[in-house]
Amino acid sequence: MNVMKSLLLLSLVLLLIWTGSCSAQRPRRCHTPPLLSGSMSVSAREGQDWAFAKYRYDAIGQRIRVWEFGTHESESFHLNMLFLFREHVVYSMDYKNRTCQKNPLHSAFHPSHIPRNASWLAQVVLGGSSAPGEGLLVNTWTGDVPETAGKYMATVTEFGCIPVSTLYYTPQSGWIVTTYFNAVTGIEDPEQFIPPPFCDDVEIEEENLDFFSGFFSL
Structure with missing residues (x-):
């Protein structure tokens, strides 16, 4: 189960570093909108593992919220996490049992952008191109990590x-195959970045977490 959770987090990280924009002639690197809401699906091990998640991305306040459910080796899991980079803390929350875990967060926030080593591959239309509204113009980038x-x-x-x-x-x-959808510029409910009341009196754990180990720990 920890493996699938780490895969979904990795996909979220890819969202934060690979997104870019294009000019009329050739794509140019840029940042995503500073406030972005959306969903994603992740598939790994030829479909044996999968996950679905909703995310909220706030580059202005340096905050990320993630809700996730999925299966790994036929076992289901749920995940609800809040990363507050300026406060250097991450919350793992269970609303059903009203429990909360709080850990130090020692990762720096990096606004979404295309890495310098990314190479532009192609520009295509997803869907149709015979009439307006039939397709979506996209650009594909490749690179190494x-x-x-x-x-x-x-x-x-x-x-x-x-x-x-x-x-x-x-x-x-x-x-690992990740598909992003239902993206909307902006955050409809900023209170989603505020820890719930049952987290108020929770003592911070000694274990230090970064953006990846925050998922591993669950």
Whole structure:
């Protein structure tokens, strides 16, 4: 189960570093909208593992909220986490049992952008191109991730810098397929970045977490 949770987090991280925009002639690197809401699905191990998540991304306040459910080796799991980078803390919350775990967070916040080593691959229309509204104009980027001996292919919209899909490969995990959808610029309910009342009196754990180990710990 921890493996699938880490895969979904990895897909969220890819969202935060691969999204870009394009010019009329050739795509140029840029940042995503500073406030973004949306959903994603993740599939790994040829569909044996899968997860679905909703996310809220706030680059202004340096905050990320994630709700997730999925299966790993036929076992279901749920996840609800709040990352507050300026406060250097991450909350793991269970609303059903009204329990909360609070850990130090020692990861720096990095606004979404296309890495310098990314190479533009192609521009295509998803769907049809015979009439307006039939298709979506997108650009695909590729690159390597030396830290994990990995490689990726990320597709984003021509207009708006919105992520569409990513393919990510490492020798350890194989291929991970992520699809992003229902993206909306802005945050409808900013209170989603406020810890619930049952987290108020929770003592902070001694274990230090970064953006990846926050998922591993569950």
